[in-house]
Amino acid sequence: MRKARVRQMRYRRTRRWLIPAALIAPVVLLRGVTAVWPLVESGRLSLYRSGPISGPDKYIGLSNYTKLFADPTFTESLRFTLIFALVSTCIQLVLGIATASLIASSRRAAAVLRPLALVVWAIPVVVVGIAFRFGIEPNFGMIADIVRRLTGVDVDWLTGSVSAQIAVIGTNVWRGMPFVAIIMTAARQSVPVEYYEAAKVDGASVWQTFRMITFPAILPTVSSVAILVTIIQMSTFDLILAMTGGGPASSTEVLGFTAYRIGFVNLDFGEASAVGMVLFGLVAAAGLIGIVVQRIADRKAG
């Protein structure tokens, strides 16, 4: 009798996880085939000399990695990828939080900014890249013309290495900020109204209210969004391809574009895979940092 009861207990415990596991198994399998296997295969290929015109694949160990890190173009690309991701994220967060605060504080602002943010966010990245490339061209561009008329300043953004980097980051911020603003708006609106009423009664200024009520309340969301957006931006490729092609020279290349160039232009699949693995490492590191930061934040809140 006792044995039968124990068996029944075990059976019920097994059933609790078996049915859900069986139902999600197809999706896990699909994800494994489409994401995990390519990752493993890329890792394997990064240890080989491989390409359509380089003869049979040959195992070369870590040579692709040592070649990459000895190549100034790659190290520059790595440096710009980090700058691009971090600077874009910081500016997007600041502007996104500011926009969210505006939306939350004014109905008129909300009526204008919210649909505008959605429209901007919905524009495909390639379209944004091409539009800005034409727009900031000093001879024909509308944006360049407006800036010239208003400020008298004439800048050829895409012909200098630093100015092209600034232009690319600026375009990325313009395109990505609405996403951050929308999420921050939701976070801002979850802060209880009573806190703001109490602050008003206490005579707190706008900045004090933001610093002591709003920001601490939305901080968990800010940290999650910061990590998510940083990771997304590290993998940027389409904006660079559409706007500058990595130029002038290779000053606006990011790792995603470098992997594409090495793989599909230089036709060196091994080296391209190595770039991909470096990028994966960066993204994984960013994700781990995010998890640690989240845990620290949760512990402090708890």
Add this chain to the structure above:
Amino acid sequence: MAGTEEEPVFRSSMTRRAMLSRVGRYTALAGVAMATPSLLSACSSDGATGSTGTTGTTGTPAVSDTTRATGTSGTSGATGSTSAPGTSSSLAKLGGQITIGIDTASMDPLVKMVPAFTEQTGITVKFDTGIPHRAGDQLTALVPQFQAGQAPCDLLLAGDGATPVFAQAGWLEPFTDAIPQAAWDDLTDGMTDYANNWCKFNGQVYRLPGTVSPLLYFGRQDILSSLGVDAPGTWDDIVSLGDPAKTKHNMYAFVDAIAKGGFAYNDISWLSLQAAGNVFKFDDGTQNAFKFLSQLIEKDYFPKSALAWTFNESYAAYLSDKSVTIRAQTDLIRKAQASKDWYKDDKVKVLLPPAGPNGERATWLGGYGLVIPKASKSVDQAKEFLAWLSLPAQMVATGADSNWFSPRHSQLEAFADTPLGRAYQAYTEAKVMKSRPITDNVSKAESVVETVLQSYLTGQMSLDDAVKSGRGQLG
């Protein structure tokens, strides 16, 4: 007892057998749901959508062009009342079907002609305009497919940058014996030079020259006349033109597109050829070309913003009176003629290309041609089509007012009275049309040349460093 730690709150009377049976049923249902789309597409009887079965990135054939919908079959959409002149009587009645991967502009002349081909051979011709046209995009889209032993079409209009790679990788079918000698005899010297370098590899023919044209040098004859100068014949003439053009007309002496993505390479290889250089060796001629371009930019005789220009911007600059001369493709004539208010013959005058130091007047031929992917399932039919199309009579028929007009003897004779015909004739008589140099992994080599050139022109590298870097990367 319910709610205790030993027993869960929810209680079911399901037996183990019944539970496993239910799990199995759910899993089977999920599997069928996932497999249904694949089953339906596999059972589809429409061959035109069968190309979705490929794993490549080309996807389904584009159907945005409504005229293409009627062009997919060789027996529909065309008038069908005339036969293509001069067809070879040696064509075999093979039957079957071929698909040609081609851009819309190049497809249109062929659509009118294929009914005659189908009538003679029984081979139906379909067109697929969904395959990328630019050589760089062809590499990106087709390398994975070819590597997997698949091909989206039986004939592909392949660009210069992609063909050598495909041929070297063993992904193309040679068809040396399929092309009649009359087709090769029809080529002018420049075209023969081009075909030998860019269409034949290891003694075998892999590509039939199709939409091939020389880079043309255009000038504003009206402005040159107002300045009292002749058309620039040398680089020094272009430099001399700079100051008066800027002072009197606020125009650049010369514009060109030198953005990354093939444009910068096209320009510097054109200039390098004029200085008797080989752009892939970064030799003296090439270095002179680098210095010439830098000099023009420094003096503001050439726009620095051209570093980010494609042909859209360079043509716009020329057509908006910003430059006296321009290097352009043949389509500039058509675009200029479309600006009816602006266009006059002397505003778009084709000039002979200038000569560089220690060099000669030179321009290079480039473009697209038809290749047969090795993975094609209709190789014989594809060869038959190429044998038919290569004949002078067919080339004349396709070349009428289209980008198939190349410097061939038959076409030059047939279109002698057109602006392009006159330009080609002048270039042929002056013997300025050459083949640009080719190298191993030409795709990578072009990218290295562009990066090094832009590094030099933006001041990121000195000339010596640029040459060193270029030679180091290209071995």
